Amino acid sequence: MSVxxxxxxxxxxxxxxxxxIGGVRTFLFNYLFARQHGGQNRLRIENTDTGRxxxxxxxxIQESLRWIGIEWDGAITFQLERMxxxxxxxxxxVAEGKAYEDEGAIRFRMPNEGVTAWDDAVRGRVEVANExxxxxxxxxxxxxxxYNFASPLEDVWDGITHVIRGEDHISNTxxxxxxxxxxxxxxxxxxxxxxxxxxxxxxxxxxxxATGVEEFRAAGYLAPALMNFLALLGWAxxxxxxxxxxDELVERFDLARVxxxxxxxxxxxxxxMNGVYLRALSPDEFAxxxxxxxxxxxxxxxxxxxxxAAPLVQEKIATLGEFxxxxxxxxxxxxxxxxxxxxxxxxxxxxxxxxxxxxxxxxIEAALRAVLExxxxxxxxxxxxxxxAITGSKVSPGLFESIELLGRETTLRRLSASGG
RNA sequence: GCCCCCAUCGACUAGCGGUCCAGGUCACGGCCCUUUCAAGGCCGCAGCACGGGUUCGAAUCCCGUUGGGGGCACCA
Numbered sequence: 001m002s003v004x005x006x007x008x009x010x011x012x013x014x015x016x017x018x019x020x021i022g023g024v025r026t027f028l029f030n031y032l033f034a035r036q037h038g039g040q041n042r043l044r045i046e047n048t049d050t051g052r053x054x055x056x057x058x059x060x061i062q063e064s065l066r067w068i069g070i071e072w073d074g075a076i077t078f079q080l081e082r083m084x085x086x087x088x089x090x091x092x093x094v095a096e097g098k099a100y101e102d103e104g105a106i107r108f109r110m111p112n113e114g115v116t117a118w119d120d121a122v123r124g125r126v127e128v129a130n131e132x133x134x135x136x137x138x139x140x141x142x143x144x145x146x147y148n149f150a151s152p153l154e155d156v157w158d159g160i161t162h163v164i165r166g167e168d169h170i171s172n173t174x175x176x177x178x179x180x181x182x183x184x185x186x187x188x189x190x191x192x193x194x195x196x197x198x199x200x201x202x203x204x205x206x207x208x209x210a211t212g213v214e215e216f217r218a219a220g221y222l223a224p225a226l227m228n229f230l231a232l233l234g235w236a237x238x239x240x241x242x243x244x245x246x247d248e249l250v251e252r253f254d255l256a257r258v259x260x261x262x263x264x265x266x267x268x269x270x271x272x273m274n275g276v277y278l279r280a281l282s283p284d285e286f287a288x289x290x291x292x293x294x295x296x297x298x299x300x301x302x303x304x305x306x307x308x309a310a311p312l313v314q315e316k317i318a319t320l321g322e323f324x325x326x327x328x329x330x331x332x333x334x335x336x337x338x339x340x341x342x343x344x345x346x347x348x349x350x351x352x353x354x355x356x357x358x359x360x361x362x363x364i365e366a367a368l369r370a371v372l373e374x375x376x377x378x379x380x381x382x383x384x385x386x387x388x389a390i391t392g393s394k395v396s397p398g399l400f401e402s403i404e405l406l407g408r409e410t411t412l413r414r415l416s417a418s419g420g
Numbered sequence: 421g422c423c424c425c426c427a428u429c430g431a432c433u434a435g436c437g438g439u440c441c442a443g444g445u446c447a448c449g450g451c452c453c454u455u456u457c458a459a460g461g462c463c464g465c466a467g468c469a470c471g472g473g474u475u476c477g478a479a480u481c482c483c484g485u486u487g488g489g490g491g492c493a494c495c496a
Contacts, residue, residue: 014496046496079496105494123425132423132492140494147496171424171491192425194489199431201488232432232445239434240444259433261426262489269432269446279459316458326457365455372455383455395457 007039009162010155011065011072014046015057018212019064021265022166022196022204025230029193030164031070032231032253042158043072046079046151048144064213068223069246077158079150086145086153089183090138098182104141108149108179110134116174121162121191122258128174136175152176156185164191164255167262191255194234194262201264209267220293220320221270225277229270233263243276275318286314293320301331308405312397327397330405334392336417342385343419345375349386350415359408361400368400389418 009030013023034041043065047054058076065072090106093099099108110133117127138149145153155163155176170192180187198208210216216226228244237244237252244252281289287310291303309327317326352367353359372382387399390411396402403411 012496016496048496103494107494126424128424134492137494142494144494146494151496166490167425168490172496174424194426197489203489229432234432236433236444238444242432242445259426263433264431266431266446272446275459313458315460318458368455379455387456391456393456396455397457399455 006159007034007037007161008042008159009034009039009164010042010044010158010160011070012044012046012151012165013061015054015061017057018214019061020204021211021213021216021230024064024068024070024213025196025233026164026166026193027065027070028068028227028230029191029235029253029255029258030162031072032250033162033164033255034073035250036253039161040073041071042074042077042160044077044079044154044158046147048080048083048147048150050080060214064217067217068213068227070227077154079154082150082154082157083143083145085157086150087139087143089153090145090149093138093182099138102135102137105137106139107135108138108175108182110136110175110178116177118173118177118187118190121164121189121255123192123260126170126173128171130174133174133178138179148172148175149179152179152185153183155188156180156183160188161186162189162191162255164193167192167194191258193258194260196233197262197264199264199266204265208265218297218321220322221274222277222289222320225274226270228277229273233265234259243273271318278317278320279315281314283311283314286310290320290323294323297321299324305330305405309397312401312405316397326395329391329393329396330402334390334414336414337388337392342388345371345377345382345385346389346415346418348375350412353403353408353411353415356408359404361398361404364403365400385418386415390414 011027011030013019013027031041033039043062045054045058045061062076090099093108094101094106097109099106101107111130114130115127116130116133117125120126136148137146139145151172154160173190173192177187196204198204200208204211210219213226217223224246227246227249228242231244231249231253232242235253235258237254237257241252278286278289287307290310291306294301294306309330313323313327317323348371349368352371353364356363356367368383368386369379372379375382383399384394387396388394390396390399390403390406406414
């Protein structure tokens with residue numbers, strides 16, 4: 001596909017609720033394509049309404065985009081502000097006989113013969129018989145332009161060269177092409193990207209899990225991981241490469257390689273990928289990410305201790321959101337767990353740790369292993385009761401490092417509470 | 421009902437007529453490592469929706485069927 005000199009794409013969300021992850025994937029493709037060609041990526045709000053809710057949603061959209069790392073160029077435009085211009089064009093069309101009034105509304109005259117076709121950048125040629133397209137309403141009887149009129153007009157006004165949008169717009173495309181031709185505008189290249197479904201093949205919705213960008217953020221996903229994952233939904237550079245930075249994505253993205261068939265959102269794979277990104281962080285970066293995340297989520301846990309705990313969990317959690325559940329015992333008391341057996345080890349462990357010097361992971365391990373050996377217990381069975389007593393769970397970060405971090409006093413107290 | 425789009429392992433995909441008894445990743449199963457859980461290493465399971473063509477040769481091209489999805493608004 002030949003690409004015109006000044007590529008301009010656009011992201012056109014409507015300001016309703018949280019920014020949906022499916023829409024973000026489409027926006028990402030716009031962004032990657034524009035950046036790759038050194039072009040512009042515009043942000044246009046398709047609102048036909050005004051109000052506090054809209055203002056809040058617009059702010060939310062920007063915040064979500066900023067967080068995940070999808071940039072836009074120039075000022076944000078609002079569809080609502082161009083309603084007058086749309087009306088003027090409609091009147092002009094009526095004057096030219098290309099549109100007509102109908103019960104107070106203005107309708108576009110669609111041809112009744114022939115076909116309207118375009119070469120879709122991801123699907124190839126698409127043809128629609130004109131007789132199947134009705135004369136669509138351009139301006140409602142109350143004076144407001146419709147989406148199918150305003151959107152193509154804005155594409156022309158903004159010099160959009162590539163309209164990359166969801167496949168649910170395919171049937172709107174012939175109508176919009178006709179309108180653009182009627183006003184003598186340049187018809188952009190259209191690229192309809194496949195939808196994203198939930199794991200059951202149905203439209204991605206709440207019951208599948210998180211759907212809003214902010215929800216993924218709150219769940220502790222890293223922005224680069226989410227972006228990487230999203231990029232691979234409906235596109236692949238070669239079938240081998242899976243982990244790619246934003247720069248690589250920009251460099252390798254290719255509209256022609258975008259799949260035509262819908263993709264399912266695989267939460268398990270996202271978790272895996274997020275874990276890969278988490279582990280790839282340097283210890284300092286990981287600790288910082290953890291600190292920032294916890295603060296954002298409203299935890300007031302001691303920062304120094306969070307940083308100290310970070311190395312114990314970096315290889316064990318897939319999302320930052322797992323940290324509180326996994327390492328919370330380092331920050332708050334745990335419920336003494338009733339043990340069925342194991343009281344002996346716990347008591348022996350308490351005795352061994354009471355006077356231990358220095359109170360460090362290595363010496364703690366040595367002391368505890370000595371206890372187990374004395375009692376003739378396998379590590380597997382011997383450490384379990386101690387772990388439960390100290391962490392309140394059968395699953396935890398490394399026992400010895402955890403005990404060191406917890407300190408002698410707390411450790412002994414928990415051991416005692418569990419029958420030691 | 422009419423129009424349009426789609427169809428490779430459970431999932432994301434590579435494949436664009438021979439290099440494919442179909443490759444990679446996630447998930448799943450097994451083994452190793454191991455203080456739990458992970459991580460890591462090794463091995464494995466599993467797919468071209470179906471039926472016709474075209475061709476010396478088809479996962480790849482064409483037609484049909486079936487199955488999904490979207491649209492047919494004075495919604496966006």
